[in-house]
Amino acid sequence: MHRISCQTCPMQKCALFTPHSEEQKEFLEDFKSGELSVEPGTQILLEGSSAPQIYTVLEGMGLRDKTLENGRRQVLNFVLPGDFLGLQASVMGEMMHSIEAVTEMRLCVFRREDLWTLFRTQPALAYDVTWIAAAEEHFLGETVATLGQRDGTERVAWALLKLYQRLRGLGLEKAGQVPLPFRQQDLADALGLSLVHTNKTLSRLRSDDMADWSDGKLSVPDIQALAELAVTDPEALPRRPFL
Amino acid sequence: MHRISCQTCPMQKCALFTPHSEEQKEFLEDFKSGELSVEPGTQILLEGSSAPQIYTVLEGMGLRDKTLENGRRQVLNFVLPGDFLGLQASVMGEMMHSIEAVTEMRLCVFRREDLWTLFRTQPALAYDVTWIAAAEEHFLGETVATLGQRDGTERVAWALLKLYQRLRGLGLEKAGQVPLPFRQQDLADALGLSLVHTNKTLSRLRSDDMADWSDGKLSVPDIQALAELAVTDPEALPRRPFL
C-alpha cells in the first residue's frame, strides 16, 4: 500500500466536497502523517482513551457508538468516506464514544498536536474544522428529534433515507442501489429499537415498495414517498468542507 | 440598561469558565457589538432563518428546540448562562432549530461577520469556538444515547442530574436547591416522553427522595443514588472556554 498525495486525493474529485486551494493542499500534504488500513471489526478510536490521532475516512464504512454503564449500545452515527474522526478527543482531551470499522477501511492520519498549527497558520481550514463540528452537531440534533418524536416506522424510514442520500452524494449509487454493509442490529441500536421490531419494520417497508435493504444493498424506488413516511424533506445534502 | 465591559464580565469570575488573557479581553471588547435583553417567551433565533448574530448568554434560561413537519416538538437542550448561541447559523448558513427565552434573559451580542476576523487574528479563540462546538456535539451524543437506550425513569433521572450539575457548576445553588424555571412539558419534549408519564415519573422520584423538582426549584438529596438510577457517572463538569 502506498501513500496517496493530497494533490491527487480521490476526495478532491467528489462533487460533494468543496475543493482546497493550492496552498491548502500543500499544508495538508505536511499535516498528513500517513495512512492506515484496517480490517473489519477493528476499533479505530476507543471510548475513554485520549487518541493521539485524527483521521479522515478515505474508503470503507464504520460505526460511531457508545456503550452505557448497563451494557446497552447506542450507535451514534454511521461513518462514511469523507468523515472526520477524533476531533472530540483532540479538543476535549478524551473520546466519549468508540469508532469501529465495519468493512475494510482506509484512513488518512493526522497528528493531533499539529491541529494547533493548523489553527495558527490556516484560519480558513480552522474554519472548516469548526464547520464540520457544527454540521455534526446539527446531524445529532436531527437524530435526537428522531428518537424523541418519531415512531418506529418513521425512524427506520428516516434513517434509510439519510443513508441513501449520503451514499448517493458520495457517488456510490450503481443501478439504483447503494452499498449498505451494516447489520440490522446496528440500525436497531442507532434508532433505539429492538432487533425484532427493526426487522419487521424493514420487511414492511420492503413489501410496501418504500425501501429495500437486503444483501448489504439499499434501494429506494420513490424518495419522495419515503421522505413523507419519514416526516422529513427529501432535500439533497449541501456541499461540505473536508480535510 | 448599560453595557458591561468584557473586562468586568461576570462570566470571568465563575470558576467553571477558563479565563481570557488580556489581549483576548481586548479583542472581545471589540468583537462584542452590544447587549440584548429579552422577555420570557421571546424567540431569540428562528429555525430556518439565517441569523446575523451570535450570542453568549449572560443571564437567564431558555430552550433550544426543533419542530418536525408533523408539528411535534423536540427540545434539544436547555440554554443556561455561558452558552454560545447561533454558531450553526454562522458557519452553516442557517439555523436548524429555534431558541426561545423561558425567563428574562440578557445576552452578549456578536456580529456574525466578525467571526471570520476572530479566526484570522485569534487562533486561540477560534480553537475555543471549536471546543465549544465539539462539547455541544458530545452532549447531543449523550442525549441520543439517553433517548435510544434509557427507559422513562432513567431518562428523567439523567436529565435532572445533568441540569443539577450544570446549574451547580454555575454557582446557582442556594440552600441545596437550584432554580429550574421550566415546565414539565419542556422536560417531556426533551426526553421524548408524554407529559403525563413525565409527571408521574417526577412524582415517583419525589416520593422516593431521589430528586424534588417543584415550584421551579430542583433539589437532589443524594447525587450518587440519582446517578445510579440514571445509569451514569456523577462526574463534575470540566472547565470550559467561553466567549
Add this chain to the structure above:
DNA sequence: CGGGCCCTTGAGTGTCCTCAAGTTATGTGG
C-alpha cells in the same frame, strides 16, 4: 368570578419489547 395555564391523577389502549424457535449462509475440522 370566569378563563388560562400548568400540574395531577385515573382508566383503557397500543406500540414496541422480550422470549423463543427456526431458517439460511458461511466456515471449520474430521
Add this chain to the structure above:
DNA sequence: CCACATAACTTGAGGACACTCAAGGGCCCG
C-alpha cells in the same frame, strides 16, 4: 463430503411500558 458451529436474518406469541383520552384542582390575572 458431511457433521457441527456460528452469525445474521425471520417469524410468532405474550406481556409491559408508555401513550392517549379524560377530568379535576390550584393559581394567577383580567
